[in-house]
Amino acid sequence: MTDNRNLILAVVLSIAVVFGWQYFIAGPQMAKNKPATTAVTQSATPGATTAAGAPAAAGTTAGSAPAAPADGTLMTREAAIASTPRVAIETRSVSGSINLKGGRLDDLRLNDYRVTVDPSSPTIILLSPASAADGYFAELGWVPPADGTKVPGADTLWTASADAKLTSTTPVVLTWDNGAGLTFKRTISVDPSYMFTSRDEVLNATGKTVELAPYGRVTRLGEPVVGGYYILHEGLIGWMGDQHLQEVTYKKLRGEPPQNFTGVKGGWLGITDKYWATAVIPRGEGAVDVQFKHVDGAVPLYQSDFKGQPLTIAAGATGAVENLIFAGAKQVSILDGYRDNLKIDRFDLLIDWGWFWFFTKPLFYLMDYFYKFFGNFGIAILLVTVIVKAVFFPLANKSYKSMSAMKKVQPEMAALRERFADDKVKQQQELMALYKREKINPLAGCWPVAIQIPVFFSLYKVIFITIEMRHAPFFGWIHDLSAPDPTNLFTLFGLIPWSPPHLLMIGIWPLIMGVTMWVQMRLNPAPADPAQQVIFNWMPVIFTFMLGSFPAGLVIYWSWNNTLSVTQQYVIMRRQGVDVNLIGNILSSFKKKPKDGEPAPAAKLPAAANANPKPSAKPPTKPGTKSTPPKAKS
Structure with missing residues (x-):
């Protein structure tokens, strides 16, 4: 025993x-200091760099200014939202707005989840504008071609109808004319949960063939406070098809060169928190190139992005691509539904089930x-x-x-x-x-x-x-x-x-x-x-x-x-x-234990223990001699 x-x-x-x-050792890390409130917001676009080799702003030509306030300071979230024209989002699950400047999804609240268990506490904020503290947004667009063709970028002001509002039954249409023969049209729809669909069309009236490559990205400005638990991944994540699930923490990516994955088919990528996630899902048969990157600065930038194959648009023709954005709570039934109904391979792995997922x-x-x-x-x-x-x-x-x-x-x-x-x-x-x-x-x-x-x-x-x-x-x-x-x-x-x-x-x-x-x-x-x-x-x-x-x-x-x-x-x-x-x-268990040197009370041996007593090694005592009593067995 x-x-x-x-x-x-x-x-x-x-x-x-x-x-x-x-x-007790690797538990919740101490809350890190918030990023400084005055800094230049940096952005990075797949395939675009400045002349000096630094990342350029989203969707802009090389060397253009980043999408930050004119004085270079970050705003409050409320001020950042109020500073640009927007289209409201109202569904059962989410509320917020689409930024018409840049066409970004950068203002989103989750209606069903609150900060604390108190039902009167604020709802969870998932996405925020780049010009605000803790900027976090998702974006789809076109990579600027080498010939200088104008495409929508971070400073592009899209046009929408005055009464436009995105709901689960009414999509919104954004348009922009580059003034050089290309008209861009973006139709955005959302389901009752957390999946946004963006169909980007380009009408080519330039009189010549145009090639444009689509891209998508999820960008986070500043490093969030994470729990630091070894059983939970928080950071950049993506399913890379044959290259399987890739998980990169903020700490691991910090100060390291970008991680590249080429020829990815049927994958998805983004940034995940414990309960929430934002991901872009390339659609279509073509392969995409994926990159996880970190850009150092006063406000560090973390980004998951993809660049698709160039789309050839003949003169007088219209080209189109369709991609998805997931932004919401990692609810098991919802993720399983997207995996099965939208054929998004392994999308349920946004939840960190671990190595023993088959049991968990x-x-x-x-x-x-x-x-x-x-x-x-x-x-x-x-x-x-x-x-x-x-x-x-x-x-x-x-x-x-x-x-x-x-x-x-x-x-x-x-x-x-x-x-x-x-x-x-x-x-x-x-x-x-x-x-x-x-x-x-x-x-x-x-x-x-x-x-x-x-x-x-x-x-x-x-x-x-x-x-x-x-x-x-x-x-x-x-x-x-x-x-x-x-x-x-x-x-x-x-x-x-x-x-x-x-x-x-x-x-x-x-x-x-x-x-x-x-x-x-x-x-x-x-x-x-x-x-x-x-x-x-x-x-x-x-x-x-x-x-x-x-x-x-x-x-x-x-x-x-x-x-x-x-x-x-x-x-x-x-x-x-x-x-x-x-x-x-x-x-x-509550009996008083004997002190050191104090004899313990004699224990009564069970009958089984005495069934075969140990034979005595001593000879019998002779008559008339003094006998020594045997020691009690302990």
């Missing part, structure tokens, strides 16, 4: 090291099914836990039976350890013979813990990365399953007005988890080794502190799983004829 417990503790300690490192995604679908039925993700977590326990019941049942058998032969094991106390090799040989004779697998007890590891990690992943869990309530004081338990033992649950450090975030549910874990460990007697006893006794306390700052949904899962495990193990052990003295084991 001791050997078995050593392996269990090793596995548990491994979990503690992994998650302890994540939350089905777990989410199962939880989502129960959520739709009961309307509460907390209940879904409880039911999924029961199902997981049922699926692994045969294995767990076998493990608990083996543990029960080991407990039944504990007296014999104790007798063998005492008999061969000075011969460890012989002791192990006899113990292995006992295991073989009684058909006991000494490693079987680690399976209940080992089974929990992938389930625990996958559930942690689901709760942490999926937007469906964001602000999802349970019951009582748990209003957000993706956030830690808001109560705190060290404030007497709100009676003391102070904010404890991150390590002391011990709420009611973490306490319940610690107690259930402690009770589960009391099902078995403590190991004989004092060092193992210390670990055995302090492990629930360590886990309580470690999981205190974890999402409440995960702590609820762990507590419920512990409760089910205690019940399951108790029933199986009783059915195997084992005397489960759970109450006695619990009470013994």
